[in-house]
Every structure is written in structure tokens, then in C-alpha cells.
Amino acid sequence: MKPWYQIPIVDNNEKLISIPNEIDFIEPHPYLALGAPYKSRGRIWSLREGVVSRLVRANNYLKSIQNNYSLILYDSWRPIEVQSYMFYLAFESECKKRGLEFQSNKIDSYPEIIKEVEKFWAYPSFDEKCPPPHTTGGAIDLAIADSSGNLIDMGCDIDYMDISASPEFYKDRNSKESMIWDDRRNLLKQVMLKFEFVQHPNEWWHFSYGDQLWAWTNQIRKAIYGKAVGN
Numbered sequence: 001m002k003p004w005y006q007i008p009i010v011d012n013n014e015k016l017i018s019i020p021n022e023i024d025f026i027e028p029h030p031y032l033a034l035g036a037p038y039k040s041r042g043r044i045w046s047l048r049e050g051v052v053s054r055l056v057r058a059n060n061y062l063k064s065i066q067n068n069y070s071l072i073l074y075d076s077w078r079p080i081e082v083q084s085y086m087f088y089l090a091f092e093s094e095c096k097k098r099g100l101e102f103q104s105n106k107i108d109s110y111p112e113i114i115k116e117v118e119k120f121w122a123y124p125s126f127d128e129k130c131p132p133p134h135t136t137g138g139a140i141d142l143a144i145a146d147s148s149g150n151l152i153d154m155g156c157d158i159d160y161m162d163i164s165a166s167p168e169f170y171k172d173r174n175s176k177e178s179m180i181w182d183d184r185r186n187l188l189k190q191v192m193l194k195f196e197f198v199q200h201p202n203e204w205w206h207f208s209y210g211d212q213l214w215a216w217t218n219q220i221r222k223a224i225y226g227k228a229v230g231n
Contacts, residue, residue: 004216078134084124155181
């Protein structure tokens with residue numbers, strides 16, 4: 001089977017819509033706080049119509065089985081300019097870890113760093129045939145919050161570029177904390193998969209519907225969401 005980013009896209013032209021207030025968001029938006037270049041703050045919390053519908057149902061289902069829990073959003077639709085900003089920020093961070101000087105015009109000189117960063121951040125491609133997942137409006141980063149609105153501990157933070165971010169990292173580990181974190185990650189996965197989302201293989205927090213990764217995971221020939229442009 002071809003790689004996920006080569007799956008053809010036939011966009012169903014669903015609109016980007018605002019995520020309703022019944023879903024909790026992290027405020028201020030984490031990337032806006034880092035200086036990401038959003039052109040319209042009113043579009044920060046947006047997703048495709050079909051994704052919003054499934055997200056609302058997933059949140060209601062989680063509350064029905066764990067009444068002290070709810071979903072909380074970390075990121076949703078991401079303009080390509082923001083994707084580029086965050087990709088290069090992550091690349092710079094990885095360079096610093098390795099004691100290297102960051103030069104944005106020379107990233108091709110460090111293919112091993114690009115490969116590491118791309119485990120967590122899709123390259124900000126402008127190619128309509130392989131848009132970064134978040135630019136489609138079909139991908140979402142989220143966690144679980146307790147009844148006070150605080151994120152519950154999942155074993156590592158969202159966007160932590162490390163193997164411990166893998167959804168099953170704590171599986172079969174015997175410490176009490178590891179078992180709690182594994183149970184919580186499994187709960188989030190169970191809830192999201194019930195409503196037809198798929199999970200990113202390297203990130204416990206990333207789920208999508210309708211994009212190329214979703215089609216690839218489900219062995220569907222075509223994705224239904226391409227790059228979405230906000231107003």
C-alpha cells in the first residue's frame with residue numbers, strides 16, 4: 001500500500017465551522033502564545049463540519065462513562081503559515097538539543113533532524129496533493145480534563161518530541177504511574193475511535209477524520225478532506 005501522504009484526495013467540500021463552546025479549549029491558544037502568525041483569531045478553533053459533529057458526540061460519550069472527565073482541545077485547524085512557523089520552531093529546538101546552530105535556509109543540510117521532527121510535525125508542504133493533516137480541518141490535538149478543567153496527566157505533555165509520546169509507550173510497564181497513564185491514553189483512544197477517528201502512530205493526543213492518514217489507516221482509497229482555507 002502506498003504511503004499515507006500519497007493517498008488521493010477528493011474533497012467533499014465540507015465547510016470549516018467554529019467548534020461550539022460546549023467543547024473546552026486551552027486558552028490562550030498554545031501556538032498563538034508562542035507567536036504563531038494567525039491571520040484571524042476568530043478562526044483559530046475551527047474544524048470541518050463532520051469532525052465537529054463527531055467531536056461533540058465523543059465528548060458526550062466520555063462524560064457518560066466518566067462523569068468527572070471531558071475532552072479539552074489543544075489545537076484544531078491550522079493554517080499553513082502556522083504549520084510552517086511551528087515546524088521551524090520544532091526544528092530549531094531539536095538543533096539546540098544537539099548543540100547545532102539553527103539556520104532556516106539550511107535545514108536540508110540536516111536530514112536526520114528533519115526526519116526526527118517529521119515524526120511529530122508534518123512538513124509545511126504547499127502541495128495540494130499532500131497537505132499537512134491539520135491544514136485540512138480534519139485533524140485535532142486534544143486531551144482529557146477533570147471536573148475543574150485541568151488536564152489530567154497522560155505521561156508526557158502534548159507536543160513533547162520523544163518516544164514517550166507514542167500512544168502505547170506505557171503498555172506493559174509495571175509502575176503504578178505507568179499503568180495509570182496507559183489506562184488514560186487507552187480511554188482517550190477508545191472514545192475517539194468509537195466515533196471514527198484514527199490516532200497518529202507517534203502522538204497520543206492527535207486524532208483525525210477524513211484526511212489522508214485516516215484513509216490510509218482504514219485502507220480507504222481516497223481521503224475526503226484536502227487543504228481547507230479559512231475566511
